[in-house]
Structures are given as C-alpha cells and as structure tokens.
C-alpha cells in the first residue's frame with residue numbers, strides 16, 4: 683500500500699484492426715495487433731475524504747471532471763474516495779485509447795493505494811479496450827476486446843501520430859461499416875527479424891474501420907495523405923476507429939524529423955513522434 687500513486691497512461695495504437703464478425707448484441711468481433719506509445723496521459727491518485735477529479739494539461743479542454751469520466755468510474759469500483767489528477771496529453775475520442783488507458787492507469791493506481799491486487803467487478807463495463815490497456819505491452823486482441831494475449835519480442839516501431847482535431851464517435855464508425863465479416867490476420871504471427879520485416883508484414887494487413895471513418899470524417903483521408911507524403915514514411919494507417927492515424931519509420935530520428943515537418947505544415951493538428959512497443 684502506498685499513500686500516493688502516479689501512473690503513466692500510454693496511447694494505444696492498433697497496428698491492425700480486422701473486423702471479423704458481429705455478435706447478436708451488436709458488438710463486433712475483432713482481430714487486432716495492439717502496441718503502446720511513449721506518449722500518453724498521466725494519472726495521479728491519493729486517498730481523500732471525498733471523490734474528486736481535476737483535469738490539467740494541453741488536452742484538458744472539454745474533458746469531464748465528474749462521474750461521467752471513465753477515470754472516475756474506474757476509481758469508484760474500489761469504493762474508497764480518492765482525489766485524482768488527470769494530466770491530458772492525448773486528444774479525446776481519437777482511436778488511441780485515451781479514455782481506456784486513463785481508466786486502466788487509474789485501476790493500477792488504486793490497486794497500489796489499496797493493496798488490492800484483484801481487479802474489482804465491473805472492469806469489463808468500462809469499455810472494450812480497458813483490458814488491453816491494463817497489459818500495456820504489445821498484444822493480440824480478439825473477441826470484442828476481452829481476449830488479450832501478449833506478443834513478446836515485437837521489434838520496436840517508430841511512428842508519427844497525427845490527429846486533425848475531429849472527434850469520431852466509435853459507435854458511428856462501427857455502424858457505418860458495410861461488411862462485418864472480413865478476413866482475420868494470419869493465425870500464426872511470424873517471428874519478425876527486425877523493424878523493417880514487421881513493417882513489410884503490416885503492409886499486408888488492414889484497419890477495416892478506415893473506410894467508414896473516412897465516410898464520417900473525410901479529413902482523415904487528408905491526414906493519411908499528409909502522413910504518407912512524409913520523407914521516410916514506410917506505412918500509413920488509421921488507429922482504432924480514428925481519427926488518429928500513424929506513419930511508421932525505420933528510425934526514431936526519421937520519425938522526429940517527419941513529425942516536426944508535419945506539425946509545421948498543419949499547426950492545427952495534434953502531432954507526436956512516438957516509439958511503439
């Protein structure tokens with residue numbers, strides 16, 4: 683047990699997102715390779731007399747500070763009042779798991795504070811991505827997101843993440859998806875011999891939500907085009923249900939230089955270089 687816990691909430695990136703079916707309750711079956719970035723939010727928690735949530739940071743505008751925030755809902759599962767500070771660096775409703783990763787970080791912080799190692803009941807209701815965000819390492823995600831298997835030894839990837847500042851509601855994108863039954867990834871993942879081999883393999887995979895997301899927010903096509911035009915960009919794709927997209931580079935230096943160029947060309951966009959593991 684600790685009196686204070688501070689936990690990093692990394693951005694989640696779907697390197698692939700194949701939609702392979704739909705359950706009777708409407709949720710979609712997924713086959714997704716997920717990694718985590720070295721950019722993210724920060725959650726700080728300490729015991730208090732009453733629950734409270736303070737949101738700070740460059741992306742704080744519009745983020746709720748009451749019990750509608752996933753962070754609050756996650757903390758409330760422990761039934762111990764705490765004061766939470768959420769430092770927002772990731773854009774909201776952006777396909778990089780901001781809210782889910784914040785909720786997962788809050789669960790980890792509360793676990794440290796209370797000494798309770800078992801996850802409380804109700805974690806599944808926080809959202810389909812929370813399970814993978816608790817893992818915080820490269821993983822295969824299937825089912826509707828509740829089946830998560832780590833993928834060890836994934837070569838590191840260097841990326842530029844870009845978001846045009848348009849919030850895309852996940853249900854809208856899933857609803858607009860024409861074909862619900864699409865090919866999964868190969869059943870057995872290769873043992874990639876390096877970053878380049880992984881990028882080549884990813885090139886043959888997909889994000890099935892890209893087309894419906896572009897339908898809902900056409901600016902996503904502009905983001906993909908701008909990313910693919912960056913010097914050294916090897917592969918360009920959308921993450922989650924958008925609108926954040928990423929380009930992959932051979933080196934971190936390449937990603938850093940490209941991110942600076944993109945930010946200069948699109949001062950209104952959120953742009954971040956990142957290493958994905």
Ligand code: C5P
Pocket residue numbers: 708709710711712808809810811825826827852853856
């Ligand atoms: O679970 P979460 O709240 O993140 O999901 C938001 C919405 O996205 C769901 O209400 C559902 O409409 C859609 N969704 C889906 N299939 C999934 C995950 C999410 O249809 N596997």
